[in-house]
Amino acid sequence: MGLCHSDLHYLKGSLDISLPVVLGHEVAGIVERVGSAVTRIKTGERVVATVTPSCGACRNCISGRPTQCERVDSMRERQRPRLLSPDGSSVESLGGIGAFAEAFLVKEASVAVVGSDLPPQVACLLGCCISTGVGAVIHGAKVGPEDTVAVIGCGGVGIAAIQGARLAGARRIIAIDAVPAKLELARNFGATDTVVSSSDPTETLIQVRSLLPQGVSHAIEAVGRSQTAELAFSLLRPNGTATILGLMPTGSELRIPADALVYGDRHLQGAYMGANRFLSDVDMFTDHYLNNRLDLDAMVTKELPFERINEGFEAMAEASTIRVVLNMTDRQL
Ligand SMILES: [Zn+2]
Ligand SMILES: [Zn+2]
Known part of the structure; x- marks a missing residue:
């Protein structure tokens, strides 16, 4: 998972979010289990998450602006809280993801499948900084x-x-x-x-x-x-x-x-989140990466085990840092 400045803003309080909250949103992982209504994703697949799930059927989605999905709230809505604290009160997850954890629960619309030829430490970048930066240039501008x-x-x-x-x-x-x-x-x-x-x-x-x-x-x-x-x-x-x-x-x-x-x-x-088109963009980014036109490897300037997350946030202030990526060392991707 990558450390994004949005995480840092919420951490410092310069952007508002409901507390308590599990931060983290730029993440790749393996699907451990799927619910009975899930049709697009299978157990064992490698996926990348997005903070902008989209319905694929509203006017904005079908006109190519899924980041402005008219049903984004209902796409994130849950009947029961995703996470509970020991006293039974609910705990928020940033962007419906909450990636700073060994496992997290997301809606099907919040993830895209990526190929195993994309290393996990760079695949996570597709979820936020690549979608936003490359997306903004291709789709927004x-x-x-x-x-x-x-x-x-x-x-x-x-x-x-x-x-x-x-x-x-x-x-x-x-x-x-x-x-x-x-x-x-x-x-x-x-x-x-x-x-x-x-x-x-x-x-x-x-x-x-x-x-x-x-x-x-x-x-x-x-x-x-x-x-x-x-x-x-x-x-x-x-x-x-x-x-x-x-x-x-x-x-x-x-x-x-x-x-x-x-x-x-x-x-x-x-261009919120670069006006990206996540599901098709992930394939586009992957092909450009595999054909050496999109350099993801050099964007990861530091890798740390998840336990050293605070060190990672400090490293974000260094001039040589582009992205700090955390690895779950006890889980094989
Ligand atoms: Zn981000
Ligand atoms: Zn929609």
Whole structure:
């Protein structure tokens, strides 16, 4: 299972969640048992989980936006609590998963089967950072070979977005991060240019304009702060689109210049979980990985046994970290 910044936000309290809760949502595992109504998944299969289960039949699902499934609440609904504390009160699970555990119970719609040729320590990445980062570029932004892309934030999601832009054939990919070491990593994953971001967004804008005087056709925000989302919009050329991926604290607001929006035909959009299409995306990601077009191995910069999870959370602050992956050492995948 991978450690995601969302887990860290809930851990620190910067994003709200009902307590008590079992965190963890970026996970691959083996199906131990299935219920009688399950038709798509079999015992023994290797699966990857998603926080966006979808019904496959509502208007949003059939129009290719399953992350906005109209029945997402009923897809997650349960007749009985999934987990109980010793006093009988219910315990929440992040995203209906709660992966920081030896075993967890999920709805059929929350998992996709992956082939055994995908190593489990990289398969888990498909569940969150790859779905979000690559998904945002392919489905959310719909980047193509004519496009120039700026990616703000070079953590797991940002690096995945850079790889997505490379897969999509973008002609320029500008990685932006405050930490120079992250930018060196970004080049290995397909960034053609790098910009060290400044605390003054105007400075960052000037640097991007020195590379592309008109601005970029797509800016992808993978940080989760209103300042970086506003920066994403400011980097756009006319007709450009800013796609915001980062989850921001409840109540956050964005300020964008109306003139730039209207006179320049610019676009600002969200792409929750990268607007991914999980069930078919998992096959797409697997094929790109197996054919060396999507580098998952190098994204796992640290592997630890599950018992050292807190060390893993601390390692997330290191400049060299892209993803920390925890292994259940007593279980063979
Ligand atoms: Zn995540
Ligand atoms: Zn649906």
